[in-house]
Amino acid sequence: MSKQIVFSGIQPTGGVHIGNYLGALRNWVRLQDEYETIYCVVDLHALTIPQDPAEFERERLEAAKMVIAAGVDPNTSLFYYQSQVPQHTELSWILGTLTQVGSLNRMTQYKDKADQAGANLGLYAYPVLMAADILIHHAHRVPVGDDQIQHLELTRDLAERFNRRFGEEFPVPEGIIPEHGARIMSLQDPTSKMSKSDPNQGSRIQLLDDPDTIRKRIGRAVTDSGTGIEFDWNRKPGISNLLEILSLFTDTQVDKLVAEHNAMQYGEFKHVVAEAVIDGLAPIRRSYSSLEDEEVSRLMYKGALDARTSAEKYQVSVREKVGLTGH
Ligand code: TYM
Numbered sequence: 001m002s003k004q005i006v007f008s009g010i011q012p013t014g015g016v017h018i019g020n021y022l023g024a025l026r027n028w029v030r031l032q033d034e035y036e037t038i039y040c041v042v043d044l045h046a047l048t049i050p051q052d053p054a055e056f057e058r059e060r061l062e063a064a065k066m067v068i069a070a071g072v073d074p075n076t077s078l079f080y081y082q083s084q085v086p087q088h089t090e091l092s093w094i095l096g097t098l099t100q101v102g103s104l105n106r107m108t109q110y111k112d113k114a115d116q117a118g119a120n121l122g123l124y125a126y127p128v129l130m131a132a133d134i135l136i137h138h139a140h141r142v143p144v145g146d147d148q149i150q151h152l153e154l155t156r157d158l159a160e161r162f163n164r165r166f167g168e169e170f171p172v173p174e175g176i177i178p179e180h181g182a183r184i185m186s187l188q189d190p191t192s193k194m195s196k197s198d199p200n201q202g203s204r205i206q207l208l209d210d211p212d213t214i215r216k217r218i219g220r221a222v223t224d225s226g227t228g229i230e231f232d233w234n235r236k237p238g239i240s241n242l243l244e245i246l247s248l249f250t251d252t253q254v255d256k257l258v259a260e261h262n263a264m265q266y267g268e269f270k271h272v273v274a275e276a277v278i279d280g281l282a283p284i285r286r287s288y289s290s291l292e293d294e295e296v297s298r299l300m301y302k303g304a305l306d307a308r309t310s311a312e313k314y315q316v317s318v319r320e321k322v323g324l325t326g327h
């Protein structure tokens with residue numbers, strides 16, 4: 001039996017932080033053994049927020065390098081830039097004709113971002129392009145953090161709607177949302193998620209941050225009143241977030257960490273967390289610095305050519321189904 005297909009994407013701007021890593025990227029890497037994996041730097045999605053072209057080009061390459069440094073092997077996974085595979089945007093248009101504006105109005109990410117970027121059409125149609133990313137490869141599983149669940153629901157609806165209307169084409173994809181790490185919180189406000197778009201750099205740790213920056217950011221992380229290292233998202237969101245991060249970087253159950261560190265002062269505990277994050281990110285930093293820009297660009301383009309071939313067969317079948325046959 002052929003392997004099931006996994007697809008996921010990451011936006012290239014604003015760097016890659018430990019939330020992206022623990023919620024998604026780490027799983028992308030692990031899934032490579034079991035599934036046929038397809039991963040994408042979704043550069044067209046990032047254009048929904050105004051970008052400086054030269055800076056954008058640089059960030060896009062950096063994001064690709066980061067994904068490879070984190071362990072996605074371009075020889076095992078299909079890995080490419082979304083804009084280099086035009087089938088995504090064609091399918092997005094077709095799916096757009098099946099999308100109710102009411103469902104787009106309900107998207108919470110649109111509401112959040114429209115305040116920052118102005119309500120442009122790209123931002124509004126963002127979830128439809130995301131559905132096309134997933135469906136153009138007939139993906140079965142989609143590893144993401146929990147902020148993407150709403151978008152994934154729309155993708156499932158669109159797959160079902162297309163299949164009902166035009167005949168069976170798309171598998172209805174399911175998320176792979178990790179039990180732990182699907183929502184890493186901001187270091188400055190542990191009641192909101194760690195986010196690339198937060199203007200406060202102190203709210204997050206980037207994968208390439210040097211050890212001193214990591215020590216400083218965790219040292220300054222907002223913690224809770226009282227003392228004691230306890231796991232309780234309501235009463236102690238700051239410490240719970242740090243416990244979750246420590247647990248994921250050390251592959252140790254939270255209960256065990258609580259038992260070991262319960263009597264520690266917050267400052268001492270933060271020191272333990274910072275060192276674990278530094279150790280966990282060290283191999284990624286090392287691997288990143290060994291990657292050559294030109295080689296990565298070449299690999300990405302090769303990935304795009306292979307992805308076009310793979311997407312083309314489904315593109316033909318979608319065209320036929322909707323009545324766009326012929327040469
Ligand atoms: P993006 O680039 O914002 O984030 C990439 C991945 O990181 C996850 N993530 C988090 N996980 C845990 N804690 C956090 N604080 C945190 N912040 C982000 C996200 O859930 C995501 O999995 N719309 C997507 C990109 C996309 C996509 C796709 C994903 C476009 N097309 C198709 C899957 C399939 C996004 O903006 O991710």
